Structure formats: C-alpha cells, structure tokens
Amino acid sequence: MTTVFVDTIEITDWPSFHRVFSRTLGFCSFYGNNLDALIDCLGYLDEPEAGMTRIHVRPGGTLTIQLGAADSFRKRCPDQFVGLQDACVFVNWRRTHEYSSALVALTFHD
Numbered sequence: 001m002t003t004v005f006v007d008t009i010e011i012t013d014w015p016s017f018h019r020v021f022s023r024t025l026g027f028c029s030f031y032g033n034n035l036d037a038l039i040d041c042l043g044y045l046d047e048p049e050a051g052m053t054r055i056h057v058r059p060g061g062t063l064t065i066q067l068g069a070a071d072s073f074r075k076r077c078p079d080q081f082v083g084l085q086d087a088c089v090f091v092n093w094r095r096t097h098e099y100s101s102a103l104v105a106l107t108f109h110d
Contacts, residue, residue: 002064004025004064005068006024006065006067008067008068011080013080014033014080017083017084018033025055026054028041028051028053035086035087038084039090043094061103062102063104063105065104066109070109071110084106088105092104
C-alpha cells in the first residue's frame with residue numbers, strides 16, 4: 001500500500017484544492033483542474049506508463065490519501081471535501097466493476 005499525506009490547511013477554494021492535489025500526487029502537466037480530471041488521474045495510479053501521476057501503486061494496490069486537518073477542511077471547504085469523497089467513490093466504483101479491488105482510500109487526521 002502506498003500512502004501520501006495531503007496538508008489541507010492550504011486549501012481554501014477550488015483552485016487551491018487542485019493545486020495542492022496536483023502538487024502532492026504529481027499530476028500531469030495537462031491536468032484540467034476539475035473533478036473529472038482528478039478522477040482521470042486517480043484512475044491511472046497503477047499505470048505509471050500513462051504518465052498521469054508521479055505517485056503509483058502496484059497493480060491491485062491501493063493509494064491511501066491521509067488528509068491532514070480533515071475536520072477543519074470539512075468545515076472550511078465543504079464542497080471540496082465532498083467533491084474529493086465523490087471522486088474517490090467514483091474511481092473505486094469503476095475500478096471494482098472492471099477489476100475487483102478499490103484503488104483509493106481516504107483517511108482523516110487532525
């Protein structure tokens with residue numbers, strides 16, 4: 001299992017949300033800064049040859065995203081908090097229908 005820590009203190013709006021996640025996960029230079037692009041990048045975590053992220057997991061593996069200051073993030077940026085959860089749920093839904101195992105896990109830390 002691969003784990004990354006995301007410091008959500010820097011997130012205040014959608015542009016900062018995408019900036020932080022792009023920087024932390026090393027998204028491609030053409031990252032679209034929207035939830036569809038986030039879903040696309042997360043969906044390729046186990047395909048390093050796709051060049052969508054610098055962070056990778058082995059096939060069948062899971063990326064754990066640890067959200068720092070998660071309660072504060074949830075209160076400050078409820079749309080971004082829910083958007084992230086929805087994106088991860090969609091990635092995992094699609095992945096489990098195609099392969100069988102989830103690709104992304106979220107953990108919350110304060």
